[in-house]
Amino acid sequence: MLPLPAAIQPFVDQIRAAAADQTPLQIRGGGSKDFYGCLQPAGLLDTRSLSGVVDYAPSELVVTVATGTPLSTLEALLAEQGQCLPFEPPHYQWSTRVAGAPASTATVGGLVASGLAGPARASVGSVRDYVLGLKLINGRGEYLTFGGQVMKNVAGYDVSRLMAGAMGTLGLMTEVSLKVLPFAPAEATLVFPLGQAAALEQLHRWAGEPLPLNASCWVHDGSAGAAGQDLLFVRLRGAVAAVEAACQRMLREVPGERMDPVQAAADWDRCRDQTLPFFTDSAATGHALWRLSVAQTAPVLDLPWAQLIEWHGGVRWLWAPLQAGPQLQTVARAAGGNAMVFVAGAADVTGAKCQFRSDVPGQAALLKRLKAAFDPAGIFNAGRLYPDF
Incomplete structure (x- = not known):
């Protein structure tokens, strides 16, 4: 175990007391992911005091930061050095779209714990691909370290990346590299x-060519217009x-235009x-926002609900009733993937039962x-992933 810093002692004490009493704890930073997973009644373990950059070496392309640090703070620091988190972690505010809900701010711990990435995910990799190491307090109140600050630092199990998602x-992660x-x-x-079929076909063709998609x-x-228009955006x-050569080639192959960079x-x-x-326009319909993760080469899915498609075809978003779950699972599995409730809709914006599946x-x-x-007393975020986990 690591030497125990003074700032960590209160967390260790709270966790050991909760384990002894078998009292569940909800680990929470800014609350931007409260909609994700199933929140159960529990004592709050607030990570926002774990804030600040521990170490940043721009020349080494590595940053170590306390997990309660606002994501916007980290991104601003990186931008000053012309650097970024290439997987584009989202700053979701679903939890604040309910009247009277407090403002929420995404934290670094939340981005790792959720494992959620943005539009570039299909090209640059997932959150776990960028986690080099972290420090953690387990369910016994032990302060542990895994990984390090370089890519090739793991002998045995890569435990640090296990925490992504x-x-x-x-x-409780306290800092992450x-x-x-x-x-x-x-x-x-x-x-x-x-149209959707033509867009997917063209994406599959471009993905097989040396283009900087x-x-x-x-x-x-x-x-x-009155009827609307089907549009494919490619960055x-x-x-x-x-980039310039790809723009010229792609616009020769398919009629289109280049967007204003600020608007884009x-x-x-x-x-x-x-x-x-x-x-946003469909959030008040009472339907759930479903996420279908499928093979990128999957064709148009035979479903009656409008879709938004990301990750070169790998993710299909749609608003549908919660009761459509069996149908959506069947279609998603036939396309080499799965379906899950991402946001349960206006009736239950804090999350739906069994958002996640383990089939x-x-x-x-x-x-x-x-x-x-890791958590023998079962105190951390009980039921957040699965009803019995």
Whole structure:
């Protein structure tokens, strides 16, 4: 175990007392992910006092930061050095879209715990690909360290990356080391008037070619005239010559246009944070926002609900009734993936029961063994991932 810093002692004391009494704890930073997963009544373990940058070496492309640090603070610091988190972690504010809800601020701990990434995910990798190491208090109140500050630092199990997407069920992260990258020298967004089938076919074709594809989004734009218009947005990032050559080639192959860069940047941020009209205009319908993760090469899905498609076809968003779950699961599995409730709708914006599923043979047993090893008393975020986990 590590020497115990004074700032960590109160957390260790709270966790040990909760474990002794078997009192559940809810690990929470800014609350921006309160909608995600199933929150159960529990004592609050507030991480916001764990704030600040521990170490930043721009030349080494590594930053170590306390997990309660606001994500916006970290991104501003990186931007000063011309660097970024390339997986574009979202700053979701779903939890504040309920009247009277307090303002929420995404934290670094929340971005790792949720494992959620933005539009560039399909091209640059996931959150876990950028986690180099972290410090953690487990369910026994032990202060532990995993990984380090370089890429090749792991002998045995890569425990630090295990925390990405674990939703705080395995322990309280106190600081994390992340790999960062420089901003791309050039960026351009192209928009093409294409139906869904044609857009997916074109994306699959471009993905097989040496083009600097970074992100894509297909959606029916209801503001484009009375009937609206189907549009495919493609973002390119890379060397100046590569981006310019790709723009010229793609616009020769398919009629389209190049977007104003300022407007394009704002729209990609809105796509990342799900504040585009597709998300906001349907939030009050009482339907749930479903996320279907499928193979990128999956064809158009035979479903009656409008969709927004990201990650070069790998993610299909749609608003549908909660009762449509069996139908959506069947369609998603046939396309090589799965369906889950992302936001449960206006009736239950804080989360739906069983948002997450564990249908893979042996997976549930493995998860329970991990839980028993890290949190034997079962106090951390109980039921956040699964009813019994």
